[in-house]
Amino acid sequence: MDFRYVSAGSSRSHTTRFFSFVPGSAWNTLLAVKLGSPADLWKPLRGAADALLSVVFPTPCRICRQPLSTAGRVPVCSACLDSLRRIRGAVCPQCGRPQPPVVAPARLCHGCARGVYHFDLARSFALYDDAMVRLLTLLKYEPVAPLGAWFAAQIEQVIRAEPALGEVDFIVPVPLDRRRFRERGYNQAELIAQPLARQLGRPLARDLLVRLRSRPPRLKLSQRERWETVRGAFHAPAGPRVDTSRILLVDDVLTSGATLDACARALRSAGAAAVHAVTVARVLPRWESPVSGTTSGGI
Ligand SMILES: [Zn+2]
Numbered sequence: 001m002d003f004r005y006v007s008a009g010s011s012r013s014h015t016t017r018f019f020s021f022v023p024g025s026a027w028n029t030l031l032a033v034k035l036g037s038p039a040d041l042w043k044p045l046r047g048a049a050d051a052l053l054s055v056v057f058p059t060p061c062r063i064c065r066q067p068l069s070t071a072g073r074v075p076v077c078s079a080c081l082d083s084l085r086r087i088r089g090a091v092c093p094q095c096g097r098p099q100p101p102v103v104a105p106a107r108l109c110h111g112c113a114r115g116v117y118h119f120d121l122a123r124s125f126a127l128y129d130d131a132m133v134r135l136l137t138l139l140k141y142e143p144v145a146p147l148g149a150w151f152a153a154q155i156e157q158v159i160r161a162e163p164a165l166g167e168v169d170f171i172v173p174v175p176l177d178r179r180r181f182r183e184r185g186y187n188q189a190e191l192i193a194q195p196l197a198r199q200l201g202r203p204l205a206r207d208l209l210v211r212l213r214s215r216p217p218r219l220k221l222s223q224r225e226r227w228e229t230v231r232g233a234f235h236a237p238a239g240p241r242v243d244t245s246r247i248l249l250v251d252d253v254l255t256s257g258a259t260l261d262a263c264a265r266a267l268r269s270a271g272a273a274a275v276h277a278v279t280v281a282r283v284l285p286r287w288e289s290p291v292s293g294t295t296s297g298g299i
């Protein structure tokens with residue numbers, strides 16, 4: 001997988017960033033050469049720099065612990081990133097739930113047919129399998145901004161395939177409540193939403209949605225508990241910005257869809273005209289899920 005995805009939106013190249021991490025006049029000289037050189041002259045040096053980096057600074061992949069062989073900013077190897085199971089094929093036209101290949105044309109899933117969700121469209125990048133669990137756990141306990149940017153680049157591709165998702169006025173990360181935000185120091189959904197907003201050229205709006213309380217600190221919740229714990233957990237202050245606006249919510253995981261539904265309800269009661277949602281991962285019901293354990297992510 002190409003780590004240059006990560007540098008989308010940045011004027012600094014892959015290799016320039018690498019050398020900027022390394023102190024010393026020799027590197028600075030090489031950096032000066034790079035800035036004034038044609039790209040083709042630099043290519044062999046970049047390969048050599050990657051090889052040198054893996055020997056001098058053998059940073060292991062944060063997932064599989066194998067040494068990283070390229071000087072990317074995402075601390076995860078390309079094999080681990082490539083192992084993620086991107087959602088392709090038929091999905092529910094509203095909530096994006098994957099459907100068996102025999103379902104053609106795609107039709108509303110059971111929940112959407114009953115009008116369960118208050119968001120208009122939701123899509124996810126990949127399935128919530130074991131590799132994804134470890135990547136999102138990394139993002140939850142450490143603010144690894146380059147990984148958030150990598151996820152944003154994947155979500156941008158999802159939006160390209162479903163352009164209505166990107167026709168919005170604001171990008172809104174699903175917020176943490178104030179206590180959880182203070183404890184963690186950052187919101188992992190915002191690590192994804194911020195670079196996504198930059199890539200889409202839309203403003204990030206943190207203040208349109210407030211979380212009044214967190215989910216209970218239990219790993220395993222029943223479907224009913226998932227819906228009950230988020231009922232009324234979000235509030236969108238009414239005002240001219242949210243009134244008749246179109247919103248794209250961003251979160252890490254879609255499990256039952258209850259969190260995104262609660263956010264959409266709050267934004268709609270404040271006057272939002274449309275609420276779409278994108279997540280990095282999507283949990284499938286146990287009988288069709290590739291994950292053996294329980295989910296500890298979103299609701
Ligand atoms: Zn790895």
Ligand SMILES: [Zn+2]
Nearest residue numbers: 092095109112
């Ligand atoms: Zn659906």
